[in-house]
Amino acid sequence: MADFPPMSGGEVRGRLHSQPFCADTTGKVSQSFQSPKLGFLNMAPKLPFSFCLMALGAILFLATGPGCTALRLRQRTAHLGSTLPDLQYQQVLDNLAQFAENPGALPWHVNLREGTTQVTDSLSGGAAVDLGPPTDWLPQLFGSRTVVAQWGMAPVIDPLELKLLRVAYRRAIGSNEMPDNDTMQDLGHELKAQVPINPDLHDESDLFYEYHARVNASYPKFEESVVTTNSEEVVAPPEVPRRDRSPLARDVARQIKIIERELTQISTGWFKVGRWCDVPNGAPFVGRHKTVWVWVDPSQQESLTQFTLTVLKLSNLIKEQQTLISPGSVKFSPGDRGG
Secondary structure, eight states: OOOOOOOOHHHHHHHHHTSOEEEOTTSOEEEOOOOOOOGGGOOTTTSOHHHHHHHHHHHHHHHTOHHHHHHHHHHHHHHHHHHHHHHHHHHHHHHHHHHHHOTTOOOOOEEEEEEEEEEEEEEEEEEEEEOOSSOEEEEEEEEEEEEEEEEEEEEOOOHHHHHHHHHHHHHHTTOOOOOOHHHHHHHHHHHGGGSOOOHHHHHHHHHHHHHHHHHOSSHHHHHHHOBOTTSSOSSOOTTSOGGGBOHHHHHHHHHHHHHHHHHHTOOOSSSEEEOGGGSOTTOSEEEEETTEEEEEOGGGHHHHHHHHHHHHHHTTSSOOOOOEEOTTOOEEOTTOSOO
16 A cells, blocks of 8 residues: 655645635635545554544544534624625616716616525544554545625516606605606505504594594595595695595605605715726725716715615615405405595
């Protein structure tokens, strides 16, 4: 059997640390290594066979200790979480560059959902034995580590959300545009199905309909005098008294006002537009679209953060409606209760 020359501990560490580190575009990161044959343990027949087995067992225990993988998992989880703000900033900056190049563009946005971090360690050992004479043996140790870190993404495809995002980006580059009335009424009809029914809303709705049932002698008169979420215009004009708007309609109108306020508070002038050669060295926040670059000075990070929060709010307005099944197999959705 061929004899392998012994290696020093430094040579082993050098070979282990020279293994490649791989990363692909799917967000999965992996690193693996395979140790060489540990010739420095080839100490027979000078040392007893039992001592060599104990040495190999000690190496296996140190390499697969319970704390090593857990520590690495905690580190990778914290690192994955720290990438979330950078990803949100980058989406906004790239969209700003796109609208600076073409104000009539269609925005894009992906909502980051669940994240996954996984660390897998694998270690195996063995020995090649030469019965001689003389008796000789060579321990072998193989190990690998695979690290996976990824985010799940959901692109924004709802037309209403894209319309509002478009208005937000156009206002950021200097436009005074605001959503028209039809857009806000359509949004109100979408939002009414997402308002959870709580005891206060339920009791107020009962009192509202009881009061108007006494005041209005017929249903046509009732329909003309009140605004509900079933009305064509959910968001009533200011001249309509509060008592003539159903509790659910008032809540939807409140959400619409919040969105309008968010849009009116969008300011401009906090980012700069130019070419690649205009971007300052070391600029922390940089985005691009084709040949147009935008960047934000550190002193304007607060404005970038506020605008990013507005974009996140607009991109998550319309939730996927869930159908619930009652014990009697009657299907219904939140918001079906007349209001």
